[in-house]
Amino acid sequence: MAEQKIDLRNLKAGGFIKERGKDLFTVRLRVPGGRMSVDRLSKIAAVAQKYGKGYVHLSVRQSIELININFADFDAVVAELGEEQQKVASCGARVRVPTACGGCEYNPNGLVDTQKSALEVDQKLFGTATGHHKFKVCFAGCPFDCPKSAINDVGFQGAVWPKLDADGCISCGLCAKSCTEGALSMGADNKPVFDATKCIYCGDCIKVCPTGAWSAEKKGYTVRIGGKWGRRPLVGTLYATFVPEERVVDFISAVLGWYQEKAEGAGRVRLGDIIIREGWQSLLERLRSEFPEYVVQETIAPQVIQTQLPLPGQQA
Amino acid sequence: MQTVDLRGVTCPTNFVMAKLELEDIEAGTTVEFLLDDGEPVKNVPRSLKDEGHKLLGLHEREGYYVLTLEKGEE
Missing domain, CATH: 3.30.70.20 (Alpha-Beta Plaits)
Known part of the structure; x- marks a missing residue:
């Protein structure tokens, strides 16, 4: 057996994404809620300078991605980022790093502490394997909804x-x-x-x-479920209102449990499409049994956004 | 009573001007601010309240608002 050059445990949760060039990877960093201390930012800059291409990419989901990292440097990159407690994120069929708006500490519009929620979900659920497809969670502090919560598998929106x-x-x-x-x-x-x-x-x-x-x-969160973007976008619909901040992790876990069970054998299918297949009643009743005081009477299926209308002359 | 006319001044300049005016006034004094309808009347009273001043009244007058305020302690 060849000598092992790198610690494969670093690769387990994903976050190392193959690039076009030989031996080159993008390293996606774990930045829950998009908040980053300046010390950590400096460390990331130093690591990117030393091992990368001279630039980083700011992802749509608030991550910093190191570009052009040679796989032989993985262990060194992980160790040096670790000096400032910076971790690598995930990819694949797992619970992803939650996104969030700036939150209520300094933004006058914020109703709920979304940064706190994002950190808690990141600590307790990040990397959980779904068995099916990716699973995205987002926290918006108010109905302005800057981070677009309803296009996540579970989207939380601050409410008062x-x-x-x-x-x-x-x-x-x-x-x-x-x-x-x-x-x-x-x-x-x-x-x-x-x-x-x-x-x-x-x-x-x-x-x-x-x-x-x-x-x-x-105060609490309005919760919408079943959203996603990508090739066939869906907008999530309303399942609960005024879910207290301290019940957020339990609520997501319940949704995740339903998804893991109902998507069995379906392959790589997102939650929203499973809801369409199974009917929203099934998920709503499951959630009602655990969260009766917050779950709405009824909802509707995730809303299909038609972005691929047939061109004139084509039949749908 | 002193009147500060902030009509025609946009956010957040109107709030900053109100703050500067209040710096030269003694605590406990009542001041009147004239504010445009729309964003100014929604933002400025709230921001001045957050700064610790006491809002005494707010009423509409021919298309703009008059905010009456008592300067708070430093």
Whole structure:
């Protein structure tokens, strides 16, 4: 047997992606939520300078990818990145590194601490084999949804339920004016009237209120499931509302369990396509048994986005 | 009462100008700011509240808003 040149355990979870050139690989780094300390960034720059091509690639999923790494240098690259606790990410049929927006610590729009959630999911679920296909999770801090949560297998979106302290209200009308969903209007007594059926839990009323008369009654995540992009895009649909931050890992695990079971024998198929095949009821009922207080009454199948319409003269 | 006209000034310049005006005013003094409708009236009152000032009132006047505020302690 030939002498082993590299530690193959480094390759187990993926993250080393074959490039065009001989012996050359892209090394995908693990950057949950896209947050990176400056010390770590400096280390990555040094490693890229020493072993790479002179540039890195910033991936769509918030990773830094080292380009043109010779496979003979894998062990050295992993060891030197490890000096700043930088790990390598995954590829293949596994739970991927979660993405997230900047979160609520410094962004005035953020409702929920998405960075904390992304770190927790990364620690507890990263690299879990699905047995079928990749599995992507994303955290958006508010309904603006900058990171596009609904095109992930499980997408979380920060949500807040508003409540009014009528005594603190100065009847300025800003909340009704700011509510783009039409859930608030000014009543005959010059105080806002709330129509809960139109609210998308964005919290604009709370943010804009100059006195703090509007505040948060409860916070959590709106959860959409079954999204993906790629050749045949799907947009995930609503399964739960106001899932507390501390239940996120359990919730994803339940979805993952259903996927692992229902996709058995289906091959390399994403969650959304399994939902279409099995029917959304099956997944919704499974989730209801574990999360009855958060799961919605009913949903719809993942929404197919037609990007491959037949050209004139072709028959679909 | 001092009136600061911030109409025609876009975000976040209007907020920064309001801050600068407030620097020269004693805590507890009431000031009036004139703000355009749209983003300015949505952003500036909230930002000034976050800075620790007390918002006393906000009302519409012929297409713009008048914000009355009491300067907070440093």
